[in-house]
Amino acid sequence: MTTTRIAFIGGGNMATSLIAGLVADGYAPDALQVAEPGPDRREMFEARYGVRVFADNRDALADADTLVLCVKPQLAAQVCTEIADAASARAPLVISIMAGVPEQAIQRWLGGTLAVVRAMPNTPAMVQTGAIGLHASPEVGEEGRNRAETILRAVGLTRWVESEAQIDAVTALSGSGPAYFFLFMEALEEAGISLGLDAETARLLTIQTALGAAKMAVESEDTPGQLRERVTSPGGTTERALEHLLKADLHALMKRAAHAAHDRAVELSRSLSEQS
Ligand SMILES: NC(=O)C1=CN([C@@H]2O[C@H](COP(=O)(O)OP(=O)(O)OC[C@H]3O[C@@H](n4cnc5c(N)ncnc54)[C@H](O)[C@@H]3O)[C@@H](O)[C@H]2O)C=CC1
Numbered sequence: 001m002t003t004t005r006i007a008f009i010g011g012g013n014m015a016t017s018l019i020a021g022l023v024a025d026g027y028a029p030d031a032l033q034v035a036e037p038g039p040d041r042r043e044m045f046e047a048r049y050g051v052r053v054f055a056d057n058r059d060a061l062a063d064a065d066t067l068v069l070c071v072k073p074q075l076a077a078q079v080c081t082e083i084a085d086a087a088s089a090r091a092p093l094v095i096s097i098m099a100g101v102p103e104q105a106i107q108r109w110l111g112g113t114l115a116v117v118r119a120m121p122n123t124p125a126m127v128q129t130g131a132i133g134l135h136a137s138p139e140v141g142e143e144g145r146n147r148a149e150t151i152l153r154a155v156g157l158t159r160w161v162e163s164e165a166q167i168d169a170v171t172a173l174s175g176s177g178p179a180y181f182f183l184f185m186e187a188l189e190e191a192g193i194s195l196g197l198d199a200e201t202a203r204l205l206t207i208q209t210a211l212g213a214a215k216m217a218v219e220s221e222d223t224p225g226q227l228r229e230r231v232t233s234p235g236g237t238t239e240r241a242l243e244h245l246l247k248a249d250l251h252a253l254m255k256r257a258a259h260a261a262h263d264r265a266v267e268l269s270r271s272l273s274e275q276s
């Protein structure tokens with residue numbers, strides 16, 4: 001793996017997932033640094049991952065050649081403006097994981113035309129099973145693309161998308177996606193309890209079933225639809241259950257949910273683009 005020094009700005013859930021994945025992948029902890037205002041979180045990063053921590057965002061940038069923006073979208077303008085001078089001095093490759101924050105706005109706030117890669121990871125990056133969409137601004141050269149891809153590949157599967165707008169689609173699908181599957185697990189677990197299973201048994205069987213289904217979908221040449229058909233014996237139990245899910249029009253429901261997530265990403269982009 002590349003030996004780039006990476007500064008994370010904002011040490012929350014996603015930065016933790018990325019750092020955990022990079023460290024597990026063998027990335028040298030002392031080449032990773034995090035700027036985070038919360039003292040407890042700074043302590044956690046030092047103790048658990050052995051990475052360097054900073055209370056001041058500018059300090060974290062001092063000797064970094066890759067910058068990963070991991071604050072909430074609403075803080076993007078403030079944080080980028082604050083580090084603009086330090087960033088211009090280093091001219092790092094900027095990787096933003098912030099949902100709905102356009103490349104051009106990031107470049108404007110950082111005071112120039114820095115090379116920006118938008119990446120949309122998801123929390124399974126923590127266990128190196130992330131799904132990550134990537135898009136590069138025109139300023140990103142081949143080395144920058146390779147560097148961004150190498151970093152993100154350490155925590156999961158990467159896919160470049162053709163247009164920046166498609167990052168909003170990736171956000172709605174895989175960025176938010178783990179929450180859809182967790183919700184489904186919660187619902188299945190509750191159903192198991194309502195059928196008389198104890199809570200622990202219902203949870204264990206639900207999680208193992210999700211894992212098994214995902215593993216089959218990954219390893220099999222068949223589509224998820226074909227795998228589903230193979231579980232569904234004519235006149236059997238699965239058929240009865242699926243009748244209910246299909247009658248409730250699960251496909252339309254999923255489409256509405258994903259479109260709502262997408263609309264929110266677009267809405268964020270519009271409102272954040274207007275910030276100076
Ligand atoms: N949570 C998720 O599943 C995903 C989140 N994202 C994006 O990642 C970004 C971070 O999300 P989370 O990690 O979930 O949020 P989070 O709230 O867990 O983390 C944000 C961190 O930023 C810190 N922070 C607050 N003000 C700061 C400042 N002025 N300077 C530096 N750090 C500051 C907070 O203390 C917090 O630790 C967001 O932009 C989100 O859109 C992207 C993909 C998936």
Ligand SMILES: O=C(O)[C@@H]1CCC=N1
Nearest residue numbers: 099171174175176177
């Ligand atoms: O909910 C959010 O806004 C972030 C982006 C994708 C997942 N979490």
